[in-house]
Amino acid sequence: MEKITIAIDGYSSTGKSTVAKQLAKALGYLYVDSGAMYRAITLFALRNECKENNSINKEKLIALLQEVSLEFKYNEQKGYGEIYLNNENVEGEIRNMEVSELVSKVSAIPEVREKLVAIQKDLGHSKGVVMDGRDIGTVVFPDAELKVFMTASPATRAARRYKELLEKGEEVTYSEILKNVEERDYIDSHREISPLRRAEDAVPFDNSDMGLLEQFERIHNFATQIIDKKKNAQ
Numbered sequence: 001m002e003k004i005t006i007a008i009d010g011y012s013s014t015g016k017s018t019v020a021k022q023l024a025k026a027l028g029y030l031y032v033d034s035g036a037m038y039r040a041i042t043l044f045a046l047r048n049e050c051k052e053n054n055s056i057n058k059e060k061l062i063a064l065l066q067e068v069s070l071e072f073k074y075n076e077q078k079g080y081g082e083i084y085l086n087n088e089n090v091e092g093e094i095r096n097m098e099v100s101e102l103v104s105k106v107s108a109i110p111e112v113r114e115k116l117v118a119i120q121k122d123l124g125h126s127k128g129v130v131m132d133g134r135d136i137g138t139v140v141f142p143d144a145e146l147k148v149f150m151t152a153s154p155a156t157r158a159a160r161r162y163k164e165l166l167e168k169g170e171e172v173t174y175s176e177i178l179k180n181v182e183e184r185d186y187i188d189s190h191r192e193i194s195p196l197r198r199a200e201d202a203v204p205f206d207n208s209d210m211g212l213l214e215q216f217e218r219i220h221n222f223a224t225q226i227i228d229k230k231k232n233a234q
């Protein structure tokens with residue numbers, strides 16, 4: 001079957017990874033969570049004492065970057081690849097608040113982006129990939145056949161994230177999460193390199209009032225239409 005590249009970008013906690021995983025499963029494609037890669041480098045930075053006064057010591061982290069190896073290994077039970085930092089599964093640890101609070105600063109460092117974009121391009125070189133992130137449709141795969149740009153109000157997104165973290169047993173408050181969502185929106189869309197923005201040819205998709213099934217069906221429909229068109233053009 002004709003394979004395409006699917007780029008799902010958008011603000012944090014808009015449900016990008018949920019729909020990207022569903023799509024990859026339905027189409028038999030590879031799913032890549034690019035945010036997990038930025039989070040894993042942030043965890044590495046924390047472990048290597050690159051955090052100083054609530055900020056990041058860029059020079060120290062850049063000097064250590066060559067020691068970072070990232071890999072996705074497929075988890076049969078979960079049905080997607082989990083992220084490994086230097087051969088250690090860090091999927092659980094990268095979602096905590098400490099990482100969330102620093103990740104936008106780490107992902108604004110050009111050397112970090114350069115390293116990760118190269119790995120991402122490589123993962124998608126033979127198409128048949130669904131990747132979610134912030135710059136997938138603009139920088140990583142500017143030629144992706146399907147680009148979706150997901151949005152939802154900050155309050156909706158904070159409520160989703162709050163529920164998720166409570167279920168995991170993290171002690172957090174809603175206002176702390178809302179603040180983190182708004183801060184990350186600001187930093188992600190105002191950084192100098194590869195800021196979060198909708199690619200001109202990306203479909204805007206606001207899911208504030210949409211259930212998961214409807215969201216999946218709509219985006220899956222976009223994908224199958226493109227795949228069918230490609231097939232018929234052959």
Ligand code: DC
Nearest residue numbers: 012034035038103107133134135184
């Ligand atoms: O999708 P996420 O919330 O797990 O992403 C974590 C952070 O990583 C996010 O605040 C911005 C950054 N990121 C990025 O800069 N570029 C990407 N392609 C993916 C994530």
